[in-house]
Amino acid sequence: MQTVTSPSLKSDGLSEKAQYYIELEEKYGANNYHPLDAVIAEGKGVWVWDTSGKKYLDCLSAYSALNQGHCHPRILQAMIEQANKVTLTSRAFRNDQLGKFYEKLSQISGLPKVLPMNSGAEAVETAIKAIRKWAYTVKGVPANHAEIIVCSNNFAGRTISLISFSTEKQYQHGFWPLTPGFKVIPFGDASALKRAITPNTAAFMLEPIQGEGGIIVPPDGFLKKAEQICRDHNVLLIFDEIQTGLGRTGKMFAHQHELVKPDGLTVGKALSGGFYPISAFISTEEVMGVFHPGDHGSTFGGNPLAAAIGMAALDVIIEEDLPGRAAQLGEYFLEQLKSIGSPHIKEVRGKGLLIGLELHPEAGGARRFCKALVKEGVLAKETRDHVIRFAPPLVISQAEIDWCMDKISRVLTADS
Numbered sequence: 001m002q003t004v005t006s007p008s009l010k011s012d013g014l015s016e017k018a019q020y021y022i023e024l025e026e027k028y029g030a031n032n033y034h035p036l037d038a039v040i041a042e043g044k045g046v047w048v049w050d051t052s053g054k055k056y057l058d059c060l061s062a063y064s065a066l067n068q069g070h071c072h073p074r075i076l077q078a079m080i081e082q083a084n085k086v087t088l089t090s091r092a093f094r095n096d097q098l099g100k101f102y103e104k105l106s107q108i109s110g111l112p113k114v115l116p117m118n119s120g121a122e123a124v125e126t127a128i129k130a131i132r133k134w135a136y137t138v139k140g141v142p143a144n145h146a147e148i149i150v151c152s153n154n155f156a157g158r159t160i161s162l163i164s165f166s167t168e169k170q171y172q173h174g175f176w177p178l179t180p181g182f183k184v185i186p187f188g189d190a191s192a193l194k195r196a197i198t199p200n201t202a203a204f205m206l207e208p209i210q211g212e213g214g215i216i217v218p219p220d221g222f223l224k225k226a227e228q229i230c231r232d233h234n235v236l237l238i239f240d241e242i243q244t245g246l247g248r249t250g251k252m253f254a255h256q257h258e259l260v261k262p263d264g265l266t267v268g269k270a271l272s273g274g275f276y277p278i279s280a281f282i283s284t285e286e287v288m289g290v291f292h293p294g295d296h297g298s299t300f301g302g303n304p305l306a307a308a309i310g311m312a313a314l315d316v317i318i319e320e321d322l323p324g325r326a327a328q329l330g331e332y333f334l335e336q337l338k339s340i341g342s343p344h345i346k347e348v349r350g351k352g353l354l355i356g357l358e359l360h361p362e363a364g365g366a367r368r369f370c371k372a373l374v375k376e377g378v379l380a381k382e383t384r385d386h387v388i389r390f391a392p393p394l395v396i397s398q399a400e401i402d403w404c405m406d407k408i409s410r411v412l413t414a415d416s
């Protein structure tokens with residue numbers, strides 16, 4: 001691993017090298033993020049190393065894109081092999097990887113049709129296009145009137161249409177005009193869903209557990225009720241499983257905790273195990289059937305390098321039983337976090353290895369604790385102002401959780 005013989009540390013604890021990289025980012029980069037100052041140079045499994053060789057346990061996993069851990073050797077191998085053959089054909093031609101990738105995603109999700117994109121935001125945009133066209137061509141909603149119901153506190157990405165149905169004012173502020181056609185109901189409220197439905201409602205689209213919104217688990221039975229309401233009104237049920245899917249919550253998909261059958265799913269993040277941006281909208285014959293050549297596309301979507309990486313990433317999730325690990329170790333981690341006796345902690349909640357630790361407002365915000373955790377060698381990041389998310393790679397061991405817990409409880413019980 002990377003080592004520096006004698007890093008000269010500055011007063012803030014950063015080496016000169018780290019300081020240099022930070023200054024470069026600050027000087028030339030847009031200021032759209034507020035990163036914690038760990039300058040990562042290498043990663044392996046649950047661990048990363050900074051430019052001075054200090055190691056950290058990664059409890060964020062790039063927002064759950066690294067369920068398989070950093071630089072998983074099997075995915076790396078698939079990437080190198082495919083990169084040596086052919087990387088991009090465009091969808092103007094066919095390639096020998098894409099069909100196999102479709103088949104695997106279809107088998108895993110239980111839905112027959114796949115449309116590949118790159119970022120998560122694009123997968124959700126694709127879902128919205130499919131939903132709207134289905135409303136007009138199948139359900140018979142009058143032109144321009146299709147409505148999509150979403151939940152408050154949602155996160156779907158940063159494009160104009162996706163921020164248009166956000167309830168975070170900062171996400172929208174200054175970016176007007178917004179895209180119409182969305183209706184917001186409280187997350188977890190089945191009767192509000194029923195009331196919001198009109199003859200023009202095309203879909204109810206939601207995260208089965210809200211990730212960026214602070215790891216919010218809906219009341220038991222909500223997804224099942226939502227499914228029934230949607231069926232009764234010929235409304236599509238679409239889950240955004242970009243963060244919750246692919247093993248994170250202890251099942252392959254979070255909606256499987258309630259044995260619900262959605263009409264469509266968006267996946268991304270861990271679909272490549274962190275090697276490459278890969279996402280997809282997966283749906284039924286009926287919904288996907290609305291797309292005809294020229295309706296939608298992406299230069300990189302479905303390229304053979306992405307497909308090869310995606311297949312290896314899915315194989316790792318299945319063969320290493322990452323959903324099972326997440327279920328078992330998630331329960332352990334959650335119990336450990338709940339046992340911390342700290343006056344700052346309001347609630348610890350989550351499913352599998354998607355855990356939120358909410359602090360009392362009087363604790364002064366989650367960020368100072370995240371900073372302290374970074375100093376201790378644990379990478380965690382606040383989501384919203386008062387929640388620390390713990391979402392390590394699903395390959396984490398119990399001993400590594402114990403290592404981490406020692407630091408977390410120290411930081412949360414330290415005075416100040």
Ligand SMILES: *Cc1c(COP(=O)(O)O)cnc(C)c1O
Nearest residue numbers: 119120121155156157240242243
């Ligand atoms: C991260 C995320 C997205 C957006 O994915 P990007 O790859 O950042 O565009 C969409 N939905 C959910 C639930 C997410 O967590």
